[in-house]
Ligand code: SF4
């Protein structure tokens with residue numbers, strides 16, 4: 001039958017000729033190939049000192065955003081926690097008191113907001129779920145640490161630095 | 166007078182011993198660096214500038230590791246194994262001529278510890294003793310992987326020693342002596358034996374790879390099949406001795422190859438250089454030349470290691486028995502005919 005793509009290539013099994021069976025020419029060829037690599041520039045990136053640039057849509061560490069007046073955007077609606085496939089997010093909501101208007105944008109805010117970085121798979125679904133544009137995965141990679149409890153990042157690490165006016 | 170000579174011999178032994186240890190130590194570093202360069206990487210570069218202190222760090226680590234002797238191992242033999250490996254690796258360098266006689270302060274000093282008239286046989290004896298270290302270690306570990314590794318090492322060494330010996334016989338036909346010192350002298354200038362014995366050299370080279378258990382013949386420590394091969398159960402400095410012995414062996418076999426085939430300390434234009442530099446520095450320059458050749462061979466060992474994959478075991482045996490031995494015998498016959506009719 002004629003093949004559809006005409007890309008079929010019939011391979012013959014040829015017995016090796018004398019020089020191929022003698023190995024040595026093939027070995028010499030291999031040696032010259034490795035020698036070619038010997039003088040190439042290494043591709044290594046020496047990590048802690050040098051860093052590879054992340055692509056624009058790289059999903060790194062989360063940050064909880066503030067609005068243009070420096071107020072926290074998150075309203076503790078819990079949609080991010082709901083959407084999270086790894087169940088990495090927990091939060092406790094609280095009501096905004098009088099005099100705290102400059103801190104929180106909405107009447108309800110997250111008093112505790114924790115992400116367990118060992119559970120998180122950096123899928124970015126929290127970012128997509130958020131109706132308030134409050135959470136983005138625009139940070140660096142997560143630092144290594146010794147204890148599991150140190151991987152639960154609270155608001156102290158997640159919330160953006162306040163605007164300095 | 167006698168005492169002074171003994172003192173000089175001791176100094177020479179100490180120097181050669183020190184040099185081979187340092188070379189072995191830095192071979193581990195060079196191996197890792199060269200492997201890295203062949204693979205477009207950087208290699209160890211954290212301990213000291215360019216990672217130059219890496220071997221010291223490795224050595225310190227080896228010494229500080231816990232000494233483990235498995236419950237089922239035979240404790241005495243378990244320790245004898247690596248000791249024997251390193252011992253035989255170290256004593257082979259005694260007969261290698263490192264240079265012409267040096268004249269220092271009116272005294273002529275030979276740069277060879279001892280020029281016994283059966284130097285080649287001595288080397289062969291020591292090298293074949295070396296495999297006992299591997300065998301005893303593998304046997305004493307009481308572990309199937311170690312045992313398999315040891316058996317492989319033994320059968321491989323036996324197979325390749327034959328063709329190695331046969332390739333040497335052809336060389337002996339040319340040189341007419343077993344003494345390494347004389348063989349080195351005969352290759353004065355550019356009369357290197359490799360010109361008269363190219364096939365013999367090739368055979369000897371292949372067999373040296375097999376004898377030192379280097380890739381593509383490193384089946385005794387084949388990780389993919391045998392975990393770690395004969396040193397699976399070894400840890401701390403006992404493992405260090407095995408690895409160290411491998412590198413010393415590599416150094417020694419490079420030195421032997423240079424002595425037998427690549428002109429030892431001889432180089433074209435050496436008479437002129439000797440006159441120029443005098444009786445002290447001329448031979449020392451010859452030593453430097455020899456050392457450079459040895460280092461090039463060590464580099465070649467590593468180059469091959471990072472290029473060629475290992476053989477399958479039956480291929481290894483096929484190559485040893487069905488290719489190398491007939492080739493070596495043919496080489497002897499051709500050399501014999503050549504010598505009978507043309508010289
Ligand atoms: S990135 Fe994915 S896994 Fe991580 S917290 Fe957000 S939704 Fe959960």
Ligand code: SF4
Nearest residue numbers: 074075077078080130
């Ligand atoms: S980060 Fe967004 S989705 Fe998550 S609780 Fe806050 S407002 Fe809701």
